[in-house]
């Protein structure tokens with residue numbers, strides 16, 4: 001095993017690597033660890049800016065949660081209380097008994113449920129090749145028929161910040177599986193997990209990586225800046241550098257490996273603004289959340305946070321509403337105002353409004369198209385040409401928290417074999 005290991009980026013992928021390998025130093029630009037996992041406690045209310053949900057299919061994550069003893073914080077979400085707004089009405093899709101649809105659509109949704117469970121049984125261990133190669137819309141159209149696609153699209157859009165027509169079938173199926181069957185809430189838990197994973201690792205926060213220099217097939221130096229002071233860390237051939245930065249950020253700083261940079265640039269992300277609105281009381285009533293079919297409504301999802309799932313009446317509690325607004329290029333305050341106006345027509349948001357804050361995620365989630373799988377293979381080949389370098393992160397598997405953990409673990413396992 002190499003002597004010292006530098007981990008670039010302290011998200012869950014980098015932290016997982018550091019957890020399984022000793023003698024690491026994490027370099028992170030933010031003042032907190034977790035990256036796209038970020039729970040902030042404010043006046044007794046937890047704002048979960050980044051990831052909050054996961055699925056029963058996320059086996060690497062579930063193993064880790066068990067290993068560090070956080071299983072009790074996991075709550076199953078009754079998705080039957082999530083509804084879809086199609087521009088005219090709220091529709092509940094998730095539960096056969098309350099399926100508020102005409103006969104034909106109802107039959108199509110039930111068919112979808114059945115085909116999902118038969119396909120998904122071993123989908124992650126042995127994914128059929130064509131599911132990676134075709135788009136979700138094509139697969140769905142062939143299997144179920146195009147009629148209900150407009151109802152399914154918003155689920156994919158809300159979870160991936162991207163359109164269903166651009167996502168691969170395997171990813172769309174995973175998203176639907178989560179939505180219909182197996183979703184858990186882990187609010188606050190991910191940040192606790194990040195802090196547990198850091199363990200005894202040495203960490204430099206508020207430290208920006210400005211350059212990773214590759215010379216003659218190995219990483220020779222890293223340039224960092226902290227408090228306007230710059231430093232160059234010389235890397236010995238016996239040391240290891242593992243990047244867990246999102247692909248576009250790594251592409252910006254990696255020098256001396258143009259082929260790899262070219263491949264990293266091929267990975268496209270969906271961006272997202274998360275508007276957290278403090279309200280006098282909950283505004284969605286009995287609904288936990290609503291997803292939107294109509295892009296003109298701007299938001300892809302709204303959901304109430306800090307919920308009790310046991311049906312207790314909690315009218316007196318203050319509310320916290322999350323509004324997710326996907327974007328390709330940065331949106332501005334005008335878009336957010338529009339989203340507010342539109343949401344206020346559907347829910348009693350205006351009269352219950354107290355304040356709001358927005359957080360922007362330019363690299364919210366990698367887009368899982370068929371190109372992604374091909375690019376991942378090419379990236380792996382290019383990385384293997386650099387002797388003391390490794391890459392992990394959600395863009396190197398089926399994008400999610402589970403992918404971050406899977407890829408962090410994979411590199412750690414490879415290291416301990418060497």
Ligand SMILES: Cc1cc2nc3c(=O)[nH]c(=O)nc-3n(C[C@H](O)[C@H](O)[C@H](O)COP(=O)(O)OP(=O)(O)OC[C@H]3O[C@@H](n4cnc5c(N)ncnc54)[C@H](O)[C@@H]3O)c2cc1C
Pocket residue numbers: 008009010011012013014027028029030033034035036037049050051052053054207208209210244245246249253272274361363364365392393394395399400401402404
């Ligand atoms: C709003 C939102 C909601 C989400 N919800 C879910 C969900 O419910 N379930 C789910 O499974 N997934 C969800 N995701 C996706 C999930 O958060 C990510 O897949 C996962 O957290 C990625 O982890 P990572 O370690 O690969 O990357 P990151 O968490 O992005 O970690 C990379 C780290 O590198 C650091 N870094 C980048 N550039 C530099 C630099 N130049 N110098 C130093 N450090 C740098 C970053 O600050 C960051 O800490 C969500 C994402 C967003 C944005």
